[in-house]
Amino acid sequence: MRLTKYTGTIDLSINFECDQNTLLFIRKYFHINTIGIPNDKIKNLNRDFTIMKVKNSDNQTMNEYRDYLYLLYENLDNKFDQKRSGYDILVIGKPLNYKPILQKLDGRNIGFEFLVSNLKYLNSSEVGKWFSNVKYFYHLCKKYKHQLILSSGAKSIYELISPRIIDSILKKMDISSAEYWSSLRIWLENKNRGITHDPD
Amino acid sequence: MTLTKKKFRYIAIFFPNKSLSFPDKIFVEFSTRYIELFGTIGYSNSQTRLIKMKDSIDNILLLKCALDSLSDTLISLYLINQELIIVSISGTIKQVKKRIRLFLRDFDE
Numbered sequence: 001m002r003l004t005k006y007t008g009t010i011d012l013s014i015n016f017e018c019d020q021n022t023l024l025f026i027r028k029y030f031h032i033n034t035i036g037i038p039n040d041k042i043k044n045l046n047r048d049f050t051i052m053k054v055k056n057s058d059n060q061t062m063n064e065y066r067d068y069l070y071l072l073y074e075n076l077d078n079k080f081d082q083k084r085s086g087y088d089i090l091v092i093g094k095p096l097n098y099k100p101i102l103q104k105l106d107g108r109n110i111g112f113e114f115l116v117s118n119l120k121y122l123n124s125s126e127v128g129k130w131f132s133n134v135k136y137f138y139h140l141c142k143k144y145k146h147q148l149i150l151s152s153g154a155k156s157i158y159e160l161i162s163p164r165i166i167d168s169i170l171k172k173m174d175i176s177s178a179e180y181w182s183s184l185r186i187w188l189e190n191k192n193r194g195i196t197h198d199p200d
Numbered sequence: 201m202t203l204t205k206k207k208f209r210y211i212a213i214f215f216p217n218k219s220l221s222f223p224d225k226i227f228v229e230f231s232t233r234y235i236e237l238f239g240t241i242g243y244s245n246s247q248t249r250l251i252k253m254k255d256s257i258d259n260i261l262l263l264k265c266a267l268d269s270l271s272d273t274l275i276s277l278y279l280i281n282q283e284l285i286i287v288s289i290s291g292t293i294k295q296v297k298k299r300i301r302l303f304l305r306d307f308d309e
Contacts, residue, residue, distance in 0.1 A: 025306060029285065119279055124236035127279060158216065158283035165278050165286075168271035 008185055009163040012036030012051065012071070012089070013115055013151035019043040022157070023050070030162045034188075036071065036151070051188070056087045069192055073113070076101070088191050089113050089149065096133070099140055106144045111187060112137065115153025116161050116169065135173040147187040148180070207267040210251065210296045212287040213277065214303065215259050223250060223261050226282065230263075234276035246273055251293070260287070260300055267291075 011032045018026075018037055023045055026032050036051040052068040073089040076098065089111040092098070102112075114134055119127050134148075141148045150169065152161040167177040215226065227250045235243045246269030251262040265273040270289070277286065288299035 021309075028306070029287065029303060116278075120281055124233065127237060156283070158285060160285075161278060162286065164289070165274045168274050171271050172275065 008033050009166075009181060010034045010036070010184055010188065011152050011154075011160070012111075012149055013053070013091070013113060013153045014160070015041065015153060015155050016157070017041045017043060018045060020045060026157070026160065030160050032160070032163065039070075042068070053089075071111075071191060076112075091115065092137075093118075098137070102140045102144045102146060105146065109145060109147065109187065109190065111147040111149045111191075112141060113149040113151055116150055116166070117153045117155070117159040120159065131169075131172055135175070138173065138175055147183065148175075149184065150180075206247075207291070208247075208264050209267050209270050209289055209291060210293055211263045211265065211273065211277070211289050212296045212300050212303075213261045213263065214285045214287050214307070215261060216283055216285075223252075226261060226280070227263075229280050229282070230277055233280050234272065237276055237279070238272045242269065242272060245269060248273060253293075253297075257300060257304070260304075262293075262296065 009032055011030075012035075014026075014035045014037045018035070018041060020043075023035065026035065027049065034049050034051060035045075036053050037045070038053050038055075042050065042052060047068050050068060052070040053073055054070050056072045056074045071088040072086060073091055074087040076090040076092050087110070090101075091113045093115075098112075114137075119130060122130065134150075138148045140146075150166055152159060154160045163181075170177045170180055231243065231248070234246070234248070246265050248263060248265040248269070251264050253262060263273070263277075274286065274289075277284070285303075287303045288296045290296045290299065
């Protein structure tokens with residue numbers, strides 16, 4: 001594959017069934033190198049470009065999919081149980097006042113994930129607030145050693161977001177895209193649980 | 201003061217469910233979103249135009265915008281409430297058309 005500015009880009013939340021042809025299409029036209037996809041949506045995908053996402057509460061089904069790198073996630077909403085642990089990612093619906101949670105999880109290197117496709121259905125005033133809140137959240141993540149993750153959360157191919165648009169969003173929030181992608185890659189490498197794939 | 205030539209970008213967008221008999225309607229939706237998000241001055245400076253090609257292709261909409269407004273244009277496009285795929289962004293119409301043909305071939309497969 002040709003090396004471009006967008007080599008090594010990641011969308012950690014694709015929520016539709018995906019086979020190998022769809023994956024190739026996504027890589028070619030959206031320039032997304034690695035996708036994160038729930039365990040029930042994976043259809044024999046190339047494991048080099050796929051990360052399986054497993055809800056923390058469904059952890060017991062892991063053995064079926066041990067060939068894939070995996071990340072455990074939990075939704076950070078009103079029902080979120082702060083005493084539970086073991087998750088890699090907390091998915092945030094509304095970026096409200098989560099400072100106490102970030103403080104409490106200080107140094108645990110949790111990925112806080114925002115789903116950009118939700119913005120398509122918000123009015124412009126809500127979109128503006130989202131930008132401002134996520135910018136603030138980014139600074140909190142840096143302060144408390146967590147990782148900001150912007151994913152599409154796409155429920156169909158038409159909701160996917162290319163890295164170029166992610167870069168535009170980051171630019172609006174005065175976040176360096178080079179820094180964002182590089183820290184996301186490093187964060188992901190640290191989550192691989194020692195699994196490496198035989199190139200054969 | 202030297203006047204430098206303003207650079208533009210052409211953006212091809214694929215709409216799966218539209219016959220595009222009314223491409224203007226989508227352009228209005230896009231423009232409204234742009235103005236709401238980045239203001240009328242930003243929109244005017246972007247010099248965004250809807251390009252009507254002689255050999256128009258169904259379901260593909262072609263836009264032209266100023267290079268320095270490309271980020272705002274892409275955000276506004278993505279954030280309209282429509283199913284779409286941004287197929288290509290290029291400095292020339294020729295390159296965009298080439299990419300559209302490849303995309304439609306791959307998409308049909």
